[in-house]
Amino acid sequence: MLINELVKLSGVSARTLRYYDEIGLLKPSMVEQNGYRQYNQCDIDRLQQILFYRELDFKLEQIKALLEDNNFNVKEALINQQALLEQKRNYLDGLLETIEKTIQTMEGEITMTNEQKFEAFKNKLIEDNEQAYGQEIREKYGEEMVKASNNKLKQMTEAQYEAVQQLEQQLFARLKEALASGDAATEIAMEVAELHKRWLSFYWAKYTKEAHVGLAQMYIYDERFTNYYDSRVGQGATQFLYDAIVAYAKL
Numbered sequence: 048m049l050i051n052e053l054v055k056l057s058g059v060s061a062r063t064l065r066y067y068d069e070i071g072l073l074k075p076s077m078v079e080q081n082g083y084r085q086y087n088q089c090d091i092d093r094l095q096q097i098l099f100y101r102e103l104d105f106k107l108e109q110i111k112a113l114l115e116d117n118n119f120n121v122k123e124a125l126i127n128q129q130a131l132l133e134q135k136r137n138y139l140d141g142l143l144e145t146i147e148k149t150i151q152t153m154e155g156e157i158t159m160t161n162e163q164k165f166e167a168f169k170n171k172l173i174e175d176n177e178q179a180y181g182q183e184i185r186e187k188y189g190e191e192m193v194k195a196s197n198n199k200l201k202q203m204t205e206a207q208y209e210a211v212q213q214l215e216q217q218l219f220a221r222l223k224e225a226l227a228s229g230d231a232a233t234e235i236a237m238e239v240a241e242l243h244k245r246w247l248s249f250y251w252a253k254y255t256k257e258a259h260v261g262l263a264q265m266y267i268y269d270e271r272f273t274n275y276y277d278s279r280v281g282q283g284a285t286q287f288l289y290d291a292i293v294a295y296a297k298l
Contacts, residue, residue, distance in 0.1 A: 048091065050075075050084045057094055072111050073097060096121070099128045103135070106278070199252055211249040218242040222288060223280045231290035239288065240295030256296040263292040 054061050067073035068084065073094055075084035086094075093114060100110045113119060152159040203211070221242060225235045247262070248254055266272040267289050276285040 048086045050086070053086050053091070053094070056091070057098070059094065059098070067094075067097070070107065070111070072107055072114075092121070096124060099125075099132075103128065103131050109274075199250060203249065207249060211246065214242065214246050214249075218246055219279050222276070222284055225291065226281055226284050226287050231287055232294045236287075236291040237295055237298070240291045243288065243292065244295075260293055260296050263289040 050061055050064055076087040076090055077085040096114060097110055148157060148159050151157045222239050225239050244259060266285050273285040276288060
C-alpha cells in the first residue's frame, strides 16, 4: 500500500506518516527506488495501535517504547486499550452530565451544589489512581487507607480542588529548580519535600514521615511513578525527589 492509499484508509495525513517514519515510529516495510513508501499489513496494524494510544494521550516516545518492547503483545494491548477507553468514556459521560446539570441550574430548573460541579473531575482522579496504582497502594498501605484517601478526595471542595492542582504545578517548578542544583539537602530541596507533603495531605487521611518515605521509595521502584515525574520535570527528578524526602524526614 502506497502512502496516499494509507492516508485515505486511516485519515492520517501524509505529512504525519512521513514524520512517523523520520522518528522511527512507523517505518514503511519498503521504500522503492523512486522514493515511494510501501506499507504492508504489519505496518497498517502498527498504525492502528499508534492511533489507539494517541487517543489515550500517550506521547509519541512512549508509544514507540511500548511497540518496540520485546514483551509487547497486540491482544493484551487491545484489551488494555479497551479498558482505558471505557474509563475515558465514563469520564466524558460524567462531564456531559455535569454540563447538562449546570445548564439546568442556570435556567432555574434545578439547584446544583459547588461540590456537584466538580464531582466528575474528582471521580476521574480516583479512577486514574485506582487504574494506575491501586494494587500497589493497597499492598503497601492496606484497604482502609485507600478508602480513607478516596473519601477525602470525594469530599474535596472547589477551592481545595483548585489548590491541589496549583500546588502540583508549583511542586514541579520547584523540583526542576532543585534538580538543577544537584543537592537534595539544600533549602530549596526541603521546600520541594514540604510541597510534596502538602500535596499528599489533600489525599491522605493521616500523614507520617515513615509513610512519606515509603511512598517516595515506591516512586523510584515503579517506572510509572518514575515516568510521571521524570517526564514532567527532567531525567533523574524522581530519584532526586526521593532523596529530598528522605533528608526532609530526618529533620
